Amino acid sequence: MKIGPVQLESPLVVSPMAGMTDTAFRRLVKRQGGCGLVVSEMVSSEGLVRGIDRTLEYAEHTEEERPVSIQIFGGDPAKMAEAARVVEQMGANIVDVNMGCPVPKIAKHNAGCSLMREPAQAAGIIAAMSTAVKIPVTVKMRKGWDEDELNAGELAKRVEDAGAKAITIHGRTAKQSYSGVADWDFISAIAKTVSIPVFGSGDCIEPADIVTRMKSGVSGVYVGRGVLRNPWILAQALDLMEGRPARTISDEERGRFLLDYMHLLLTETVPDSGKTLSRERWVINKIRALCSWYTKGFDGGAQFRIGVNSAQSIAELRDRIERFFLTAQRPDGRAAS
Ligand SMILES: Cc1cc2nc3c(=O)[nH]c(=O)nc-3n(C[C@H](O)[C@H](O)[C@H](O)COP(=O)(O)O)c2cc1C
Missing domain, CATH: 1.10.167 (Regulator of G-protein Signalling 4; domain 2)
Known part of the structure; x- marks a missing residue:
């Protein structure tokens, strides 16, 4: 499958996780096989634009990780466009926008999941970034802010029109944070309404969960906590998808x-x-x-x-x-x- 011109050898992705998916971890998971794309921890657009060393380090990556997606967060279209340029110059294959983080520190600055409450602003960010860079711009979002605002469907269409080349949906609301279960029926329904690839995210803990979710109409699956528990989960899922027994890990x-x-x-x-x-x-x-x-x-x-x-x-x-x-x-x- 492809995200814009970027070819993924497998539809299975290491989901972005702050504090966890650093370059060392991404490299090691990639070495185990099965992984089509790795996504960085979320990186501040503000820090990238200001050239803060510590922020730039979060966006660093190695050849071995390719294709690699760097996820950025922020709420200002001009700064997000400039940050996308920085990430492109650093050699990233894809730049992803965080529209799913529910943490107040991020959400209160009109970034992360609060962008889901401002679809016009969110689309403006994607349009500005898509004009600024040649690499594909993608979006990771949740179902919505809460059960009364389940607007991932509307947002998916708006960001597609604004130039996004793929979307990932974590099947929970911001209010839920990590409670309850991820709603894959919701994700599948949205996958039918847009023409760009839609990836699903949430609760794939065993390799067989990934195989099941791959049959739900999504283009691929992002795996987060499952990879932290078992860095071989993507390789094992691919084994199953290709009709082999899942490899055992000593x-x-x-x-x-x-x-x-x-x-x-x-x-x-x-x-x-x-x-x-x-x-x-x-x-x-x-x-x-x-x-x-x-x-x-x-x-x-x-x-x-x-x-x-x-x-x-x-x-x-x-x-x-x-x-x-x-x-x-x-x-x-x-x-x-
Ligand atoms: C420790 C941790 C950090 C996370 N950090 C991010 C992040 O920086 N950006 C993001 O889009 N999602 C982040 N997430 C959400 C995951 O990418 C994923 O969507 C979510 O955990 C559901 O998938 P899972 O059940 O496979 O873990 C984080 C999740 C965890 C557990």
């Missing part, structure tokens, strides 16, 4: 992924907290954040997370990961496979 591979992530963070990325944290501290925080998802439902996972959250150095963290995943010394006494 505890050792799972442990190696964490160690590789730690290594990339330590050696090849810039800590985003600038001067406020040492690199070691920053990496420890990043590993803790991933581990809170990564070992959910795992035998002995809760105890492992306590160990990770109390580790005070990289050496200690590495030791806990190795003991849990790479040797037979599980806290629950179960042997690692």
Whole structure:
């Protein structure tokens, strides 16, 4: 499938996740296969336009991640257009606009999901960006603001007319945040009303969930939390979609992924907290954040997370990961496979 001229080898996408889908994580997930597109954490248009180092770092990416989409947020058409130019110059394949973030810090500045309440402003942003750059402009939105304002259908048409080349819909309202369940019937209905690709997002936790959702009339599926729990989920879903059994992942591979992530963070990325944290501290925080998802439902996972959250150095963290995943010394006494 294609987004504008950008060819995706698979319709399965790593969904944007603030604090999580950094360049190191995106690279490692891409290496596991099955992934057609990776999307960055949301990046401030204001920071990009002002050339703030820390913001520019969020938008950095590597060849290995291509095609890569950089997601930006903001509410001002001229600034969003300028930010899109910055992202294009940095080499992104796609620039995505966040119209789904419900966090008040973002939404109160007429950005994120509050743009869904201002469809004319939202369309103006897409029109300005589409004129400013050659790369495809895409939009990620929710069902609407709340149950009384379910206007993703109207917004989808308006942004399509304004030049958007694809849309992603997270099947919840801003008010719901992450509660309840994602409404895939709603997403499927909208997919029928526009001629650009529509991707669905929400609650694909197992590879089989992705296969089911691919049959709902969408062009592709964005997977967020499922990838944080299982970076192989896209490869496994593609196995199933192509008629193979889903690949099995050993505890050792799972442990190696964490160690590789730690290594990339330590050696090849810039800590985003600038001067406020040492690199070691920053990496420890990043590993803790991933581990809170990564070992959910795992035998002995809760105890492992306590160990990770109390580790005070990289050496200690590495030791806990190795003991849990790479040797037979599980806290629950179960042997690692
Ligand atoms: C920790 C976290 C951070 C997120 N950050 C973003 C973001 O920066 N931009 C965005 O459009 N969506 C963001 N989302 C929403 C996801 O991209 C996705 O649409 C949502 O989690 C539903 O999909 P899932 O059930 O597969 O996780 C975030 C979700 C999580 C859990």
